[in-house]
Amino acid sequence: MRNRLAAFxxxxxxxxxxxxxxxxxxxxxxxxxxxxxxxxxxGFKAANPGVDVQWVRDGTxxxxxKLNAEIAxxxxxxxxxxxxxxxxxxxxxxxxxxxxxxxxxxxxFDATLYDADGYYYSTKLITTGIMYNTQASMKPQSWKDxxxxxxxxxxxxxSPLASGAALIHAQTLASVPGLGWDFYRLLxxxxxxxxxxxxxxxxxxxxGEKAYGVxxxxxxxxxxxxxxxxxxVFPEEGVSAVTEPAAILASTKHVEAAKKFIDYVLSDKGQxxxxxxxxxxxxxxxxxxxxxxxxxxxxxxxxQAPEALKNSGSDVKTFSxxxxxxx
Amino acid sequence: xxxxxSSANGxxxxxxxxxxxxxxVLSVLPLGRLxxxxxxxxxxxxxxxxxxxxxxxxxxxxxxxxxxxxxxxxVLLGGGFALLLTLFDxxxxxxxxxxxMLPTMIPPQVTALSWISxxxxxxxxxxxxxxxxxxxxxxxxxxxxxxxxxxxVQNAALVFLSLRAGLLALPRDAVEAARLAGASSFQxxxxxxxxxxxPGFAAGAAIAFVSCVGNFGIPAIxxxxxxxxxxxxxIYAKFAAFDAGTFADISVLSALIGILSVLGLLVESRVxxxxxxxxxxxxxxxxxxxxxxWRVCAEVLLWLTIIVILVLPxxxxxxxxxxxAYGVPLTPASATLHAYQEILFRxxxxxxxxxxxxxxxxxxxxxxxxxxxxxxxxxxRGGSRYAGLISALADIPYALPGVVLAVAFILLFAAxxxxxxxxxxxxxxxxxxxxLSSFLAVSLKPVTSAFxxxxxxxxEAARLAGAxxxxxxxxxxxxxxxxAAGASVILxxxxxxxxxxxxxxxxxxxxxxxxxxxxxxxxxxxxxxxSALSVLVVIMVIAMMLLLEAMAKRLPKGVVxxxx
Numbered sequence: 001m002r003n004r005l006a007a008f009x010x011x012x013x014x015x016x017x018x019x020x021x022x023x024x025x026x027x028x029x030x031x032x033x034x035x036x037x038x039x040x041x042x043g044f045k046a047a048n049p050g051v052d053v054q055w056v057r058d059g060t061x062x063x064x065x066k067l068n069a070e071i072a073x074x075x076x077x078x079x080x081x082x083x084x085x086x087x088x089x090x091x092x093x094x095x096x097x098x099x100x101x102x103x104x105x106x107x108x109f110d111a112t113l114y115d116a117d118g119y120y121y122s123t124k125l126i127t128t129g130i131m132y133n134t135q136a137s138m139k140p141q142s143w144k145d146x147x148x149x150x151x152x153x154x155x156x157x158x159s160p161l162a163s164g165a166a167l168i169h170a171q172t173l174a175s176v177p178g179l180g181w182d183f184y185r186l187l188x189x190x191x192x193x194x195x196x197x198x199x200x201x202x203x204x205x206x207x208g209e210k211a212y213g214v215x216x217x218x219x220x221x222x223x224x225x226x227x228x229x230x231x232x233v234f235p236e237e238g239v240s241a242v243t244e245p246a247a248i249l250a251s252t253k254h255v256e257a258a259k260k261f262i263d264y265v266l267s268d269k270g271q272x273x274x275x276x277x278x279x280x281x282x283x284x285x286x287x288x289x290x291x292x293x294x295x296x297x298x299x300x301x302x303x304q305a306p307e308a309l310k311n312s313g314s315d316v317k318t319f320s321x322x323x324x325x326x327x
Numbered sequence: 328x329x330x331x332x333s334s335a336n337g338x339x340x341x342x343x344x345x346x347x348x349x350x351x352v353l354s355v356l357p358l359g360r361l362x363x364x365x366x367x368x369x370x371x372x373x374x375x376x377x378x379x380x381x382x383x384x385x386x387x388x389x390x391x392x393x394x395x396x397x398x399x400x401x402v403l404l405g406g407g408f409a410l411l412l413t414l415f416d417x418x419x420x421x422x423x424x425x426x427x428m429l430p431t432m433i434p435p436q437v438t439a440l441s442w443i444s445x446x447x448x449x450x451x452x453x454x455x456x457x458x459x460x461x462x463x464x465x466x467x468x469x470x471x472x473x474x475x476x477x478x479x480v481q482n483a484a485l486v487f488l489s490l491r492a493g494l495l496a497l498p499r500d501a502v503e504a505a506r507l508a509g510a511s512s513f514q515x516x517x518x519x520x521x522x523x524x525x526p527g528f529a530a531g532a533a534i535a536f537v538s539c540v541g542n543f544g545i546p547a548i549x550x551x552x553x554x555x556x557x558x559x560x561x562i563y564a565k566f567a568a569f570d571a572g573t574f575a576d577i578s579v580l581s582a583l584i585g586i587l588s589v590l591g592l593l594v595e596s597r598v599x600x601x602x603x604x605x606x607x608x609x610x611x612x613x614x615x616x617x618x619x620x621w622r623v624c625a626e627v628l629l630w631l632t633i634i635v636i637l638v639l640p641x642x643x644x645x646x647x648x649x650x651x652a653y654g655v656p657l658t659p660a661s662a663t664l665h666a667y668q669e670i671l672f673r674x675x676x677x678x679x680x681x682x683x684x685x686x687x688x689x690x691x692x693x694x695x696x697x698x699x700x701x702x703x704x705x706x707x708r709g710g711s712r713y714a715g716l717i718s719a720l721a722d723i724p725y726a727l728p729g730v731v732l733a734v735a736f737i738l739l740f741a742a743x744x745x746x747x748x749x750x751x752x753x754x755x756x757x758x759x760x761x762x763l764s765s766f767l768a769v770s771l772k773p774v775t776s777a778f779x780x781x782x783x784x785x786x787e788a789a790r791l792a793g794a795x796x797x798x799x800x801x802x803x804x805x806x807x808x809x810x811a812a813g814a815s816v817i818l819x820x821x822x823x824x825x826x827x828x829x830x831x832x833x834x835x836x837x838x839x840x841x842x843x844x845x846x847x848x849x850x851x852x853x854x855x856x857x858s859a860l861s862v863l864v865v866i867m868v869i870a871m872m873l874l875l876e877a878m879a880k881r882l883p884k885g886v887v888x889x890x891x
Binding site: 024027029033034035038041042054055056057058059061062065066069070072074075077078133135136154161193195196197198199200202203204206207208209211219223226227228229230 | 447448459461462464465466551552553554564566567573651652653654655661669673674675676679741742743750752753754835836837839847848849850851852853854856
């Protein structure tokens with residue numbers, strides 16, 4: 001009898017312990033890599049003691065799918081989002097899934113970097129350029145170099161199915177005269193592959209499986225500093241950019257903590273933290289991380305936001321059709 | 328009437344309803360819900376879109392091809408080991424058997440990660456000996472044959488166990504008679520032992536095939552980067568691009584996996600049809616054959632295999648966990664423990680994952696212990712005519728691939744529960760329920776076989792002396808089945824801790840398991856963190872297996888799988 005009681009108690013206690021792990025004051029869904037997400041959360045917790053934060057990381061498309069599945073099941077877990085691009089958040093705003101909040105920190109940001117109604121705020125600038133393995137024969141300077149014979153079979157890029165930045169990048173290049181979807185067809189003909197997220201590209205080029213990769217700036221610049229045999233270039237035509245915005249979900253049950261999170265990522269301290277991790281902060285008057293050219297030297301390619309929003313689905317399909325999987 | 332019969336039998340009236348309720352929740356409801364959605368969407372044409380999509384048949388082909396060749400590799404590896412270790416005078420059999428079991432117990436995504444670190448241009452091991460392939464060489468494992476080969480390594484132990492059980496049950500007198508009649512060792516092997524061990528080969532091959540069809544970890548890590556999808560990874564990808572038709576699509580795909588698994592088992596029974604393998608006479612360990620001067624060769628071969636399939640990949644895994652960044656050559660100067668510091672002391676997600684996995688596995692193991700002691704008692708002693716049906720229903724969820732089971736639970740629990748109106752989808756409880764369902768068979772088997780060994784007269788005597796049900800359970804039955812129950816707890820714990828497939832579809836914020844954490848770390852490009860966490864998991868697995876090994880002597884035969 002005593003054994004049975006002990007067993008029941010153990011089960012009940014474990015059940016409670018497991019159940020307690022669920023209760024957090026704030027749940028963040030983010031597309032930042034694990035180490036960066038943890039650093040962001042640690043910084044927020046240091047600035048707001050006593051707020052318990054739980055976070056989930058995945059590529060932007062996957063995390064949105066997870067969120068949509070949860071919304072469909074009537075049980076969205078997330079309170080705040082920190083994901084790759086504003087286009088996705090603009091769509092959520094229009095679907096009424098976001099909560100507006102006018103953060104006092106917005107005064108320190110360029111008006112193009114946040115939603116005028118307060119539904120989302122850009123936190124940093126992440127550009128997509130070219131990385132190469134230092135053993136590679138060519139030092140690419142232009143996007144078109146990736147379609148040259150020297151790069152045949154040696155180019156990898158992230159898939160818009162797995163990365164929000166990759167979708168914006170494809171949509172940006174597709175509207176650049178002289179590049180366009182034809183450029184992607186040339187890449188495909190040159191044996192380029194598109195699979196996984198930016199992490200997979202980093203791994204593949206750093207390991208030497210591929211020589212050239214289309215990738216977000218901070219990953220190779222940071223890994224190079226740790227000794228990885230790679231370089232990053234900002235191609236001469238310019239780079240695409242996403243701004244990793246933050247937003248509050250309309251279904252949040254933790255409004256105050258969520259507002260504090262938005263304020264934190266926009267604050268001096270929060271932006272300082274992103275700088276230290278190797279990101280270009282969005283706030284006015286901040287520097288750039290080591291290894292980056294100054295902000296005015298970086299040439300940004302324009303993106304047509306309304307078209308990007310309208311055509312996301314068909315653009316993903318165009319891209320997938322070009323790089324259609326083969327056995 | 329039932330109540331009367333039950334009490335005459337000395338069982339409390341609630342036992343039968345309890346067993347029925349457990350089997351309903353853990354097996355009948357989720358599988359029924361999956362079947363219903365599949366059938367509805369097949370008839371309403373919702374599934375037609377999936378089935379006519381040309382993009383579907385490539386994954387089906389990939390699944391069949393990788394599983395078939397994986398099965399061949401598993402049969403060659405596992406069969407060779409079983410024959411050599413069981414029939415010949417090889418030294419250190421116990422140790423070799425234990426080491427050969429390890430790749431099966433290590434989570435598949437860890438196996439895949441460790442092989443990636445061993446092969447390809449980035450290999451720290453190959454770089455150290457200056458044999459790394461040149462820049463731009465594709466990772467050879469990102470291919471159908473790479474996936475099939477690792478399937479073979481992962482599942483070889485299943486063939487090994489099945490064949491070994493068959494070999495140990497061979498009729499001793501047939502072998503001795505042949506020997507007395509002057510047959511050479513080779514003739515005995517060719518004409519008696521190999522034909523009689525065919526059922527063991529076939530069963531092992533079938534289990535290996537089914538296990539390959541449902542494997543998620545290996546094709547997820549090796550196949551997705553090269554756009555090679557198998558059915559389980561296709562379900563995962565569909566789920567990761569969730570839209571309105573997703574539930575219908577994945578239920579149809581799950582059904583396809585189920586059909587492939589059943590086909591594998593049907594082929595096995597076809598191979599054995601028309602042959603009667605019942606043997607008469609004493610079975611038991613037959614005298615081993617002497618290899619003479621070939622023994623050293625055989626031993627070298629066995630140890631080389633262990634080195635290639637176990638030691639080298641794990642060394643490579645440890646090496647990548649110590650490298651400062653991807654692609655940096657590992658030297659004593661560049662080695663760093665940063666990855667371990669990061670995952671152990673900074674990353675909240677790995678701590679959450681450890682707490683979740685260990686909590687879930689313990690709760691599952693202990694919860695299932697309660698269920699399987701009562702259910703096992705009912706099956707053995709209850710005298711119910713439904714016993715056969717119930718034990719079959721308990722087996723099905725374990726035999727099904729984890730992806731299929733996860734989909735079944737999503738379908739069942741996506742909507743809020745009736746009456747209470749809360750949804751357990753996205754909480755830890757849905758993972759717990761899926762684990763309870765999936766591992767019920769693992770827990771039930773040892774307990775049932777232990778109950779069968781207990782003489783019923785003991786309990787009868789206690790009952791005549793006036794002891795109630797609980798008294799008899801706690802004082803007589805439970806102590807007698809305790810060793811087997813203890814082993815079942817460790818087995819369930821071990822398997823649940825390593826699980827990825829079920830939780831990959833069911834996890835949410837705060838409910839990540841170790842398997843999910845490793846997969847996600849690798850996906851975000853933190854290969855060294857993923858490797859470091861994998862190393863810790865491998866250490867945990869080895870510790871648990873050593874614990875079982877230490878308990879093996881006190882357990883009924885067959886409870887510790889790699890013991891005879």
